[in-house]
Amino acid sequence: MSVNEADMLLERIRNGDTKAFEQLYDRYSRLVFGIALRMLGDTASAEDVLQSLFFMLWTSPHRYRGGNFRAWLCRVARNRALDILRQRSAHVSAELTEDLVLDHATEDSLNHHLDRACVQAALAQLPAEQRVPIELGFFEGIPHEEIARRIATPLGTVKTRIRSGLHRLRKFLTPEVAP
């Protein structure tokens, strides 16, 4: 589904079109559910995130204010899962901003052509010393000090590895872009 198609479906949802809502759900529910399941580890909590997020899309579609809809949806799903993780543990990092209109980074065309398989392939190419802290930070919402403690590595080293890992990941995802 192109970005414009998602925008058109949202416009129809604003007008109360339940068919458009179903189409949007069919297209993106696996992504939202997958993020929540990966972060929370149980299907019941992942279903709660999925239901509350899509209910919000129906009642408050204007909360998406433009930009890359899929990137926005991923951030909202991650933030909702972080809310639940926060109730389970004090060690949870800050939310990602959901306002893509103000966040020019997400206007980047990088994500439009990507899918699960190519991101998984890119991640698999990262050395474990970079991949592990990146995945702990992103999917478990663990702040960098806690990551350093868990993998028994100095904090400065963890920060350097996360930054260089993200640059390398970007290079794998967009081969034409210099790291």
Next chain:
Amino acid sequence: MSDHDLDLEQTALFALGCLNQEEAQAARRHLMNCTLCSDEYALLAPTGDALALSAESGAQEYTLPLRRVKKKLLAQIKPAKTTQFRWYQGIAAIACCIAIGASFWAYTRKSDDIHPTSQSADVRLSPQTVALLLAPGTKRYPLAHGTVLIDNHGLYLILTRLPALPPGHVFQAWTLAKGAKKMQPDRIFTDSLDDLTAIQLMANPATTSAVALSIEPSGGSLQPTTPALFVRRVG
């Protein structure tokens, strides 16, 4: 390593979303004043976003939970739209009731228009529709500041003098089905202060035994997370 390398590393952690609240705020402030770091953020934030795609669930075993949630969502959203359509067919009836509605309006209302900034603008009732709801046969269940109304087609919440909402919060209505023990989430809206708010709820009026209202984080909740502003038995 220069001081700026440290800032760039902090920017990468911010793009990944693994700073604590205070550090994230500091990073955000720094980005507004530093071109070097905002360029770094522009490079790395989409990479962080892309990570989420790796979690998309392609597994067949998740088809069932996805269907289950879809069914629940459609049950939540469909009844309201059907009944809403019926009101607009009742224009002739509305015209007959405008006089009654006008007096209700003069009594309760401080300004002339329903607040345009509502998150649920599509379910706001026009003054004419409120007039229709005041027709004989509509059941009224008074609240301290408003009333719950039920007619053959729907369940309506008419509210005045709502408290001011804290930032990042919404009002959320809840309904209890007859025989049920758990409140179900219903409409979300943001009006406050002295404006009159009139909303059609999604629940089926024939099977609803109570209506409640609470303040919830933006986007609403699946279960109330704050004490109810009111709980009203109906039906």
